[in-house]
Amino acid sequence: MDPATALAWALLSLAAAAALGLVILIAGLARVFARAPRLANQQESGSDASASVALASTSLTVVVPAYNEAANIAACLTSLLGSEDPCGDWRVLLVDDGSSDATVAIARAAAGACGAKEPRFSLLDAGPRPVGERWVGKNWACSRAMEQVESEWVLFVDADVRLQPATLRRALTQATADGADLFSLAPRLSCGCLAEWLVQPIMASLLGLGFPIEAANDPASAVAFAAGPFMLFRRSAYAAIGGHRALAAEVVEDLALARRIKQDGYRLRYLLGLDALELRMYSDFASLWEGWTKNWLLGLDGDVARALAASSVVLLMFSGPWLLAPAAGLAAVGLAAVEFAAGLPGLRLRLLLLLSALTLALAGIGLQLVLRLWIRRQFQVPLTFWWLMGAGGLVVAAIGPVSVWRTLSGRGWTWKGRPLA
Secondary structure (H helix, E strand, O other), X not given: OOHXXXXXXXXXXXXXXXXXXXXXXXXXXXXXXXXXXXXXXXXXXXXXXXXXXXXXXXXXXEXXXXXXXXXXXXXXXHHHHOOOOOOOEEEEEEEEOOOOOOHHHHHHHHHHHOOOOOXXXXXXXXXXXXXXXOXXXXXXXXXXXXXXXXXXXXXXXOOOXXXXXXXXXXXXXXXXXXXXXXXXXXXXXXXXXHHHHHHHHHHHHHHHHHOXXXXXXXXXXXXXXXXXXXXXXXXXXXXXXXXXXXXXXXXXXXXXXXXXXXXXXXXXXXXEOOOOEEEOOOOOHHHHHHHHHHHHHHHOOOOHHHHHHHHHHHHHHHHXXXXXXXXXXXXXXXXXXXXXXXXXXXXXXXXXXXXXHHHHHHHHHHHHHHHHHHHHHHHOOOOOOHHHHHHHHXXXXXXXXXXXXXXXXXXXXXXXXXXXX
């Protein structure tokens, strides 16, 4: 086979693979979300009189671990303290994990503006981490908080989460009704900067397909998943599995906790809470890059081959069509001009292959728009910058190998500037 024909076949094969991959992704997401359980709405969750009686007699502590969250903490606490009463006895405990910014002062001001005083709102200084022990992420702050928690239920909420007024009540009602020991909600992702618009829609689709909600809720399945920004535990079950203290060195502690709950025979419930809470994960490219390179390899069970393969697939599906369309078009024009003038044989076949590759590449771009339309309907994420998904694919594809390097070498493997190795 001559080089020109081989090039045409290569472009066609890549364009077809990208389009097929996007079709499989969209179909898989549609199937998963059609079967995924969702948080009951307020009317449904509050219709049972016995449930209301049970809530009135129970207790809840909402724990918010915070490290340098000056940009987020006011909005988070305002949404929490403005919640409808979820039960008879509930309170919010903010744990400052050694912040060097104005997190504490802003938190106190926000609580004061909401009229929240002890015991409804309290603030705990986590203090220094024990010398000679490896504590990463928010595990130390959460463990310190649990030294003061005596309620029947404890909810861990990240500072970058915003809750609707009825969310706490809806979640506690359904957790009680379902007999859950760990009740976690998948939030609606919010994007505010260009980096998020490039990456987060792609990540949301990968997470939605990679961690099937139906399997996570099946006690017979080994699949376990929970969303770290919103994890509601029955305190007795949390204590029985050892809590964050038993997982002090776990970087992706939400997955580890969910797996412990299931492995030890407790009840895990992971639901969609898209209308109940919103999550803004990153404020700029630097924090996004740090966050996803921290989690990519560990989220794929530390499997280097899977991590690199996933990056390659993302590159093909999301960047491929945008690169292949102009490549096929220019090749078709160039070959036609050169070979027509030279009278070389095989022109018709090569042109057919290149035009087919161009058509499939354009179809891939169209499928990316279909995916973003689906994401808009499911997650209420606008179509903003959808036409930059090719660039987003390049960023996500680069995250994989960088995550492998950082995780295995420990170099540059940080979260909010704190080393994880």
